[in-house]
Amino acid sequence: MTPETRTTAAILIITVGTIAFGGLSLLMQLVRRIPGYLDNPVRRALWTAGHAHAGVLVLFALVALLYLDQSDYGDAMLTLVRVLFVAAPILMPLGFFLSVVRPTDTKPNKLIYLVPLGGASLTAGTLLLGIGLL
Template identity: 40%
Template sequence: MHYASFTPDTRHTAGILLLAVLAIEYGGTYVLRLVRGSAPATPFQLRFARAGHAHAGILVVLALVTLPYADVARLSGGWELIARSGVWLAAILMPAGFFLASAGRAVQRPNRFVVLVYAGAVVLAAAVTTLGVGLLRS
């Protein structure tokens, strides 16, 4: 697919996602501080920080990969919105859930913000299912 054939929505969203990689990189410095013992964390908090960082990175890459497919899936209305926006929304919800669910001093188990991880998983499943079905039907 040639760049000029990308829709304006795809080009703009891709630009934002690429800039979001800078925030993920910065978050990686925090994870490194935790791993090296420079910042206090319980083993639970370290696991959730790693999971949050990993989910942020891979879901942003997945969102970039799916954008051109949303252009050719011939979806419209709400279906297009789900297919086009669901993966990047999950890339916000899931990492936020991991980080917020483990925030605080000496936390040993997730708090109520862990629901964001599950919400992100539902949004991700809806997005990839919608996009996959849309591609199969196009």
Template identity: 45%
Template sequence: MSPESRRVAGIVLIVLPTVVIGGVSVLSLLIGDPGYRDNPLRQDLWRAGHAHAGVLLLLSLVALRYVDETRLSERARWFVRLAFPTAAVLLPVAFFLSVLMPQDREPSAVIHLAYAGAVVLVSGMLTLAVGLLRGTTSPSARGGSPSPEALAPPAPRDPHPRASSPTPPMG
């Protein structure tokens, strides 16, 4: 994994516990807030927001394992690295904030962020797919150079290894 992808993965892993905290928050609302229980639209959208956040952050980690193996420009790789986590923010924000108040019976205009998140997600996914189908890159094309050991031919193997020391030179 490249240092760039590793950095993004680290950030995603730091953000992932917020999904757990969000799940506990939704559960506490379900148990203790009658206003939440009385609004099926809010329940559905908040459930969808929580599910999309978790799944898309995990999908971000999967995509990061593949992006460095693509034949894409560095700019396209950065787009892929950031597209999945960006979608993991935009979609849940659209679901949560579009029915923020317990009395909301219709989603607000914030729900349109879900379309933006979907476009970003699909664009990143298709870019990654095209890069994978085009083939893999060499280590030097990924920004690193192959090690001398990787370039050297394999050393010949002695079919009869000796346990004794080599014979001294004559002379």
């Protein structure tokens, strides 16, 4: 594994602690019956989706990084694919969380568009990695 890929993996692994903290935060809102979360189904659904996507996408990115250095790509393309894999678990959850920040929000704001942007990043990263491995 190249030093650049190892550094990217280390950063992703460190974020797992923040995801765990986010899960604890969501659990505490349920247990303490915090207004604006439990009684707001849109906010609850989007925050749950944000938390789930963060965890799954970080794990997926870590697995993908194991294969990245086995591709035939040069340094610039390797950097691009690394960035695409790191961007997805940042953009998608941010879109879910920030689109309903206020407890009174009953519909997502325009920041929800970060979700498909993260999806595009994930799609591009996986497509490029797959092609590079062929």
